[in-house]
Amino acid sequence: MRQRVVIAIALLARPRLIIADEPTTALDVTIQSQILKLMRQQIAEKGASMILITHDLAVVSEMADHITVLYCGKVVERGRTRELIETPAHPYTRGLIDSIPDTAHRHDRLRQIPGSIPDIRNLPTGCNFRDRCPRAQALCAEREPDLARQHATLWAACHFPLKPGETA
Amino acid sequence: MTGRDVPMLEVRDLTMHFPVGGGLLDRLRVDARGVRLENPVVHAVNGVSFRIARGEIMALVGESGCGKSTVAKTIARIYDPTAGEVRIEGEDIAGYGFADMLPVRAKMQMIFQDPYASLNPRQRVRDIVAEPLLEQTRGAQERKQVPARIEQLLARVGLSAEHAGRYPHQFSGGQRQRIGIARALSVTPGLIIADEPVSALDVSIQAQILNLMKDLRDEFGLAYLFISHDLSVVHHIADRVGVMYLGFMVETAPRDVLFARPRHPYTRALLSAAPSIKAKRDVEEIVLGGEVPSALSLPSGCCFRTRCPFAWDRCAQERPSLRDVGAGQAVACHLIDEPERERT
Ligand SMILES: Nc1ncnc2c1ncn2[C@@H]1O[C@H](COP(=O)(O)OP(=O)(O)OP(=O)(O)O)[C@@H](O)[C@H]1O
Ligand code: SF4
Ligand SMILES: [Mg+2]
Numbered sequence: 001m002r003q004r005v006v007i008a009i010a011l012l013a014r015p016r017l018i019i020a021d022e023p024t025t026a027l028d029v030t031i032q033s034q035i036l037k038l039m040r041q042q043i044a045e046k047g048a049s050m051i052l053i054t055h056d057l058a059v060v061s062e063m064a065d066h067i068t069v070l071y072c073g074k075v076v077e078r079g080r081t082r083e084l085i086e087t088p089a090h091p092y093t094r095g096l097i098d099s100i101p102d103t104a105h106r107h108d109r110l111r112q113i114p115g116s117i118p119d120i121r122n123l124p125t126g127c128n129f130r131d132r133c134p135r136a137q138a139l140c141a142e143r144e145p146d147l148a149r150q151h152a153t154l155w156a157a158c159h160f161p162l163k164p165g166e167t168a
Numbered sequence: 169m170t171g172r173d174v175p176m177l178e179v180r181d182l183t184m185h186f187p188v189g190g191g192l193l194d195r196l197r198v199d200a201r202g203v204r205l206e207n208p209v210v211h212a213v214n215g216v217s218f219r220i221a222r223g224e225i226m227a228l229v230g231e232s233g234c235g236k237s238t239v240a241k242t243i244a245r246i247y248d249p250t251a252g253e254v255r256i257e258g259e260d261i262a263g264y265g266f267a268d269m270l271p272v273r274a275k276m277q278m279i280f281q282d283p284y285a286s287l288n289p290r291q292r293v294r295d296i297v298a299e300p301l302l303e304q305t306r307g308a309q310e311r312k313q314v315p316a317r318i319e320q321l322l323a324r325v326g327l328s329a330e331h332a333g334r335y336p337h338q339f340s341g342g343q344r345q346r347i348g349i350a351r352a353l354s355v356t357p358g359l360i361i362a363d364e365p366v367s368a369l370d371v372s373i374q375a376q377i378l379n380l381m382k383d384l385r386d387e388f389g390l391a392y393l394f395i396s397h398d399l400s401v402v403h404h405i406a407d408r409v410g411v412m413y414l415g416f417m418v419e420t421a422p423r424d425v426l427f428a429r430p431r432h433p434y435t436r437a438l439l440s441a442a443p444s445i446k447a448k449r450d451v452e453e454i455v456l457g458g459e460v461p462s463a464l465s466l467p468s469g470c471c472f473r474t475r476c477p478f479a480w481d482r483c484a485q486e487r488p489s490l491r492d493v494g495a496g497q498a499v500a501c502h503l504i505d506e507p508e509r510e511r512t
Contacts, residue, residue, distance in 0.1 A: 117340070
């Protein structure tokens with residue numbers, strides 16, 4: 001209920017841009033879907049733009065036109081939603097998507113990203129993801145990769161990005 | 169008594185009501201004619217029944233506040249149930265006191281959502297993990313073997329011997345959950361009650377813990393009561409699923425049956441509302457209006473009727489009981505008797 005009030009206020013002023021930080025995280029799925037629907041409707045009607053911040057890939061993939069993936073405070077990948085979800089180039093994005101249990105194709109074990117998120121006060125040299133990355137090579141420790149165009153709308157910061165169709 | 173067919177856990181008509189208020193003024197509440205009013209109670213769990221076989225993973229799902237944690241804590245006897253039976257390998261522990269629970273704790277352990285809050289911050293990891301085991305161990309000879317066993321357990325959950333001397337705050341969320349799992353495993357229980365064990369973890373770490381829990385089940389023949397609000401996690405790990413709403417069990421079924429053919433209107437709404445990274449949905453979303461009623465005053469009849477798109481007058485008059493509909497599925501809904509009402 002409180003969330004709905006917040007959203008109503010945001011929309012009352014006819015804003016051009018709405019920034020929503022984890023707007024439905026504490027909510028139940030049936031209420032969440034009511035609110036997401038309402039937000040989509042309002043944005044379409046009023047022609048507003050929105051930045052949706054969330055850890056929930058399923059929610060962004062249903063809401064967003066474009067997705068930006070952050071790791072340790074840096075953009076590691078961005079692109080159009082379907083392209084990024086279906087053919088991610090960055091091994092971190094790939095790992096995140098593969099970690100989500102798939103209700104259509106059930107496997108006995110989930111793919112997992114090994115290790116844990118590094119301490120941001122003590123980041124590794126080169127690529128922040130290299131300790132956990134299955135594709136890392138010597139170059140990854142030497143030089144931090146820049147965001148570079150991969151294909152169509154997709155940009156990724158990786159020395160050894162995945163090509164469409166590659167799995168890990 | 170511990171024959172093959174005796175379930176690891178059987179819960180019958182479990183009820184947990186919390187009185188609220190309870191101060192002097194609350195106790196003096198009277199109506200207009202001076203008749204004393206009942207104290208308000210939170211109807212957290214209302215006559216829930218289910219069983220878990222040895223080595224089986226049963227998941228409990230439902231929205232926030234539907235009573236999942238209360239079921240878990242009542243089974244673990246953190247709460248005294250208002251009514252009902254809790255049988256561990258056939259033995260009813262519902263009336264047990266703390267001392268009676270000692271042998272039961274060797275059979276049943278609990279792990280929690282927030283592994284930090286549930287670990288004593290001033291204890292070293294080796295002492296945290298050893299605590300339930302030491303409680304069960306009598307005799308100097310046996311106690312001498314505890315440290316070696318702790319080292320083994322830490323290795324099994326993916327922690328090293330050097331971790332044993334550290335304190336909980338020196339670990340990440342995923343590692344803390346590994347400590348909680350090692351602690352629960354220390355007494356080689358037959359049942360682990362896991363309340364949202366991966367909900368606080370990053371998805372990439374979540375997968376590590378789910379894989380570990382599944383491996384441990386296969387290795388030790390553990391049964392789990394696995395509580396989660398995340399349907400994709402439940403689909404991955406559970407053999408059977410129970411769906412709760414407002415403190416009632418509204419449907420139970422084997423996992424594949426539940427996901428393919430949910431029967432209760434609430435289960436159907438819940439499954440269709442879950443967001444997914446898939447491009448298209450093959451199911452038409454059932455959008456529920458309204459909000460979950462307060463557990464302070466339950467609706468008459470069916471707990472779901474205030475939001476159910478199919479509700480009719482019978483639903484307000486009569487509370488549906490959980491009934492077997494075949495294929496291991498049980499549903500608490502009057503539509504079972506009048507299926508033609510769904511096609512309108
Ligand atoms: N100790 C307590 N005293 C009074 N009411 C309580 C207590 N514990 C839980 N409740 C109430 O009982 C109901 C069920 O709560 P419970 O924590 O079991 O839900 P849950 O399904 O675990 O929710 P969540 O998904 O948010 O963890 C809620 O209405 C809650 O407010
Ligand atoms: S190469 Fe570097 S950027 Fe690319 S994934 Fe590996 S570690 Fe990351
Ligand atoms: Mg809970």
